[in-house]
Amino acid sequence: MTSNFLNGVTILTQEMIDDLPVCDIHVHLPGVISPNTAWDLGLRNKLISVERKENGEYICFSGPNSLSIEDPHEHYLDIFNRDFQLDANGQPQNLKYAIDFESFKSFDRIMATVQGHRNPPGGIQTKDDLLFVLYRYLEECIKQKIFYTELQQNIKIAYLLFPDENRENARKQLYLLFQEVVEKFQSYGVHLRFLHCFNKTKAAGESKSTHERTLEAALWLEEAKKIAPGVLVGIESAGHEKDQTGWPIHLKAGYDRVRELGLGCEAHGGEGIGVEHMLDVIKTLPITRVAHGFQAIEDSEAIEYLKDNKITLVMMPIINLNLGLCLHVKEKEGVYVPFAKTKGGEKVHFRKLEQHPFFELFKKHKLKITLGSDNPEFGGVSIKKTIYALAGLDSEYQLPENFDKLNAEEVVTLCLNGIEAIFGEEKLKTGYKKLLAHWIEKYQVNCSINLA
Numbered sequence: 001m002t003s004n005f006l007n008g009v010t011i012l013t014q015e016m017i018d019d020l021p022v023c024d025i026h027v028h029l030p031g032v033i034s035p036n037t038a039w040d041l042g043l044r045n046k047l048i049s050v051e052r053k054e055n056g057e058y059i060c061f062s063g064p065n066s067l068s069i070e071d072p073h074e075h076y077l078d079i080f081n082r083d084f085q086l087d088a089n090g091q092p093q094n095l096k097y098a099i100d101f102e103s104f105k106s107f108d109r110i111m112a113t114v115q116g117h118r119n120p121p122g123g124i125q126t127k128d129d130l131l132f133v134l135y136r137y138l139e140e141c142i143k144q145k146i147f148y149t150e151l152q153q154n155i156k157i158a159y160l161l162f163p164d165e166n167r168e169n170a171r172k173q174l175y176l177l178f179q180e181v182v183e184k185f186q187s188y189g190v191h192l193r194f195l196h197c198f199n200k201t202k203a204a205g206e207s208k209s210t211h212e213r214t215l216e217a218a219l220w221l222e223e224a225k226k227i228a229p230g231v232l233v234g235i236e237s238a239g240h241e242k243d244q245t246g247w248p249i250h251l252k253a254g255y256d257r258v259r260e261l262g263l264g265c266e267a268h269g270g271e272g273i274g275v276e277h278m279l280d281v282i283k284t285l286p287i288t289r290v291a292h293g294f295q296a297i298e299d300s301e302a303i304e305y306l307k308d309n310k311i312t313l314v315m316m317p318i319i320n321l322n323l324g325l326c327l328h329v330k331e332k333e334g335v336y337v338p339f340a341k342t343k344g345g346e347k348v349h350f351r352k353l354e355q356h357p358f359f360e361l362f363k364k365h366k367l368k369i370t371l372g373s374d375n376p377e378f379g380g381v382s383i384k385k386t387i388y389a390l391a392g393l394d395s396e397y398q399l400p401e402n403f404d405k406l407n408a409e410e411v412v413t414l415c416l417n418g419i420e421a422i423f424g425e426e427k428l429k430t431g432y433k434k435l436l437a438h439w440i441e442k443y444q445v446n447c448s449i450n451l452a
Contacts, residue, residue: 010408010445012391017384019442020411021147021435023418024373024383026266026291026314028197028238029153030115031375032137033123035080035095038114041123041132047076050090058090068119072109076123079110099379102324102349104240107379108203117160118205127161127177134181140376141190144384147432148422149190152197152236155220171220172227179228193233193424195266196221200246201239210246214254222261233423234264236291241272248284259286264423270295271320274328274341275302282311289314289421291374296367297357298328299340303365312421314372317356318389318397319380325350327357353389353397362414363404370418387411408445412436416449 033041042048046063053059062075073079084095100106116122116129124130134151141149158167158174165173178194185192196217200210208216217235224232235258239246248267255265267285270278271292278295279302281287293313296302306313328345329336338357339345350356361367371390373383381389389397392405399405419432433451440447 008446009410010443012387012393012406012408012411014388014393016408016439016443017387017391017393017411019145020384020387020415020439021145021432022383022387022415023148023370023422023432024146025148025150025289025370025418025422026316026372026374027149027151028111028375028378029133029151030111030124031373031378031380032140032151033114033133034136034377035097036092037133037136037377038079038097038123039092039095041114041129042076044129044132045121045123045125047121047123050086052090056088058086060086060092065121067113068121071113071119071122073113076113079113097378099322101322104323107323107375111375111378115157117154117157120160124157125160130157130161130177131181135184138185138188138190140382141185141192142188144382146190146383147435148193148419148424148428150193150195150233150423152195152238154198155196155217155224155232156198171223175224175228175231178231182231191424191428193422194231195234195236195264195423196224196232197236197238199239200237200251201243202245203239203243210250211253214251215257216254218254218257218261221258221263225261225263230425232263234258234266236266236268238268238291241269241277247277248280252284255285255287264288266291266314266423269293270302272326274345275299276340276342278302279305282306282309288312291372292316292320294320294325294357294361295327297338297361298345299343303361303367306367307365310368312417313361313367313369314418314421315358315361315369316372316374316380316386317353317358318386319374320356321351321353321397322379325356354399354403358390359404362410368417368421370414370421408443409447412440412445412447412449 046065049063050060081096081098084092097110112118114123116124158170162170162173182192265287266289267281268291269281275295275298289312291314326347326349328341329348330339362369374380376382388394390406392399419429
């Protein structure tokens with residue numbers, strides 16, 4: 001196939017993107033649970049009941065089992081928009097989560113209910129439930145040609161899955177379960193690793209401080225490294241940036257310990273209260289990756305620090321738009337210019353894909369950026385749909401006709417940045433680069449890569 005060329009670059013087609021081998025290094029495990037998978041979990045755990053009426057039609061209602069009284073939803077069915085229909089086989093059609101546009105709170109409430117371990121019981125209740133979710137994700141990885149992926153999950157879910165074990169043994173069983181899953185994925189050519197991800201704020205409902213919980217996380221990762229080496233490969237912290245209990249100073253001791261273990265360190269930053277918080281994150285913690293980071297555009301100091309320290313931004317533009325993309329800006333001659341809040345910038349929400357800082361940070365400032373799906377089934381989209389959108393090939397997230405869209409050469413750069421930033425074994429990088437080199441040759445993309 002001969003690609004279309006424009007000004008020395010290769011224009012992407014949907015066929016090329018479908019055939020592209022990718023790495024998805026920022027994925028929250030509960031975020032891969034589609035509405036249909038959540039429905040099936042509800043049926044499995046009798047949180048949903050479906051019956052056939054005398055006229056042959058199916059109806060659904062709350063099952064005999066209940067959610068926790070502390071759960072954010074009274075009934076499990078409340079997590080879905082109620083405009084779906086049951087087909088002739090009793091299967092839901094047009095099933096969607098009831099996530100309000102630009103509402104992180106509704107997103108988080110639904111994730112808590114489906115994931116289950118915050119206020120058990122929820123969607124995931126047993127080891128078999130978790131395997132059910134993970135093997136559904138495997139199907140999606142094969143479909144999307146995902147070579148390498150890192151799933152984020154709080155190790156605490158072990159206490160839910162193995163309730164008859166003491167806590168140490170429960171964690172051990174989880175590590176071994178993850179090892180089993182990694183081997184299963186690998187048999188299909190998909191390389192899966194896990195990160196321990198925890199909510200760093202008071203929203204976690206923990207009596208321990210963030211400092212204590214980060215040190216605890218380091219101990220768990222050291223434990224996992226001994227029991228199932230190479231399965232849990234790093235740490236991630238998430239949660240609302242406004243909560244000072246989760247600010248970087250409280251995470252530092254634990255992160256330093258994880259780095260000493262030779263494991264990867266990533267943190268969320270630059271997606272909420274402003275670039276000042278992001279600068280605190282990247283200067284305080286021993287990280288090599290930042291999740292989101294789009295507010296770096298507000299201050300040149302952040303951009304230069306990311307460059308100088310070779311920190312990779314893992315960006316997820318679509319979920320940012322859906323959950324409320326905000327930047328601090330000043331208005332100059334009718335145009336919004338990014339400006340740090342401490343320098344007079346005021347918060348403004350942006351709703352168009354072409355306004356996302358990804359394009360300027362990547363194309364103009366040449367930051368080391370890769371793409372992730374984040375929560376592909378919870379307010380986000382798959383990594384392939386993300387690339388479609390950035391290339392101007394998605395009808396839902398359209399770009400202006402004359403906009404400088406993502407091209408094939410740039411996609412290669414994003415892919416290489418992604419594989420170089422993984423927390424998995426070095427040998428995986430060469431294997432992925434060989435696949436990417438074949439894609440480059442097949443579609444006559446105007447670039448070459450170093451396979452070393």
